Amino acid sequence: MAEFVSSFFRKRSVKRFIIFALIALILYFLRSMMNLILLTFIFAFLMDRLSDFVSRRFHIHRKITVIVLYVAIVGLLSLGIVKYLPLLITQITQLIMQLVNFYSQPQESVVINYIVQQITEKIEITSFLKQGFTFLLGYFSNVGKLSLNIFLSLILSLFYLLEKERLIDFTKKFKDSKVAPFYDEIEFFCKKFVATFGKVIEAQFIIAIVNTVLTTIALSIMGFPQLFGLAMMIFVLGLIPVAGVIISLIPLCIIAYSIGGFVHVLWIVIVIAVVHAIEAYVLNPKLMSSKTNLPVFYTFIVLIFSEHFFGVWGLILGIPVFVFLLEILDVKNEKVKLIKIKK
Numbered sequence: 318m319a320e321f322v323s324s325f326f327r328k329r330s331v332k333r334f335i336i337f338a339l340i341a342l343i344l345y346f347l348r349s350m351m352n353l354i355l356l357t358f359i360f361a362f363l364m365d366r367l368s369d370f371v372s373r374r375f376h377i378h379r380k381i382t383v384i385v386l387y388v389a390i391v392g393l394l395s396l397g398i399v400k401y402l403p404l405l406i407t408q409i410t411q412l413i414m415q416l417v418n419f420y421s422q423p424q425e426s427v428v429i430n431y432i433v434q435q436i437t438e439k440i441e442i443t444s445f446l447k448q449g450f451t452f453l454l455g456y457f458s459n460v461g462k463l464s465l466n467i468f469l470s471l472i473l474s475l476f477y478l479l480e481k482e483r484l485i486d487f488t489k490k491f492k493d494s495k496v497a498p499f500y501d502e503i504e505f506f507c508k509k510f511v512a513t514f515g516k517v518i519e520a521q522f523i524i525a526i527v528n529t530v531l532t533t534i535a536l537s538i539m540g541f542p543q544l545f546g547l548a549m550m551i552f553v554l555g556l557i558p559v560a561g562v563i564i565s566l567i568p569l570c571i572i573a574y575s576i577g578g579f580v581h582v583l584w585i586v587i588v589i590a591v592v593h594a595i596e597a598y599v600l601n602p603k604l605m606s607s608k609t610n611l612p613v614f615y616t617f618i619v620l621i622f623s624e625h626f627f628g629v630w631g632l633i634l635g636i637p638v639f640v641f642l643l644e645i646l647d648v649k650n651e652k653v654k655l656i657k658i659k660k
Contacts, residue, residue, distance in 0.1 A: 356470035517637040525555030
């Protein structure tokens with residue numbers, strides 16, 4: 318019996334599962350620092366990719382590239398907090414009040430009045446909008462804590478990028494130490510995490526930026542108000558796979574109807590459909606691997622559960638974490654092409 322238990326725990330898969338469970342438990346106890354941990358990883362990964370791209374393209378020393386990029390980012394963040402954050406809060410406030418007024422006041426169309434009445438009575442959308450408004454104000458009013466997390470994340474990621482080679486050499490020394498079994502498994506998880514989670518986050522950011530630029534240009538042509546606030550909303554929702562497009566369509570359609578009637582609603586639906594088609598058929602195949610090509614049902618289930626357990630972070634990170642788990646479990650998602658053999 319003792320030999321069976323000993324051989325059972327010596328199995329690679331069992332050790333890997335136990336170490337993975339320990340890592341998950343440690344992260345659970347560090348959940349109060351999760352914002353700092355996630356922001357540091359995202360900054361480090363994205364800036365590492367960007368600095369490598371710039372240094373290779375323009376033949377500049379990597380450390381100089383890193384310092385210049387971080388100086389530029391700190392400058393842009395400072396400008397955004399000082400100049401554009403009050404503007405963003407004002408425009409979001411105006412957008413929410415515009416939505417509340419739309420649901421509160423009777424419309425010219427009988428059909429729209431009936432739909433609004435049914436939604437208001439059954440879902441109490443006005444109270445939800447007011448709660449969302451209160452949440453956003455509370456979130457933006459807590460700028461001090463958010464700014465501190467961003468500042469610490471930038472500092473940590475900067476030190477990591479400046480000493481990346483030295484950190485890698487020092488970390489490899491654990492491979493020949495007494496914790497070598499733990500090191501091997503942690504190295505395995507880290508490589509899988511970077512190859513899946515990091516790549517998906519990078520792709521989501523690029524897709525969100527492209528979607529925001531294209532949609533904002535279309536909204537400016539159509540004469541939408543509060544473009545800066547709408548652009549920020551579209552960018553944040555663009556980080557949510559699939560569901561972000563649907564969520565952003567609802568307020569955009571309401572604003573479109575309030576400024577131009579059904580014609581503007583039709584145009585905004587066409588714009589969102591075109592942008593979504595560009596994302597689905599152009600950006601996703603180029604940026605995402607086959608493992609991230611999940612069925613829509615699975616995507617929504619993952620988003621619902623991750624939002625329930627992790628809040629707003631869950632909407633953005635739910636799919637990357639799920640893809641990482643699929644990679645750990647060796648779940649193959651590649652499409653198999655059937656080839657007919659001619660006789």
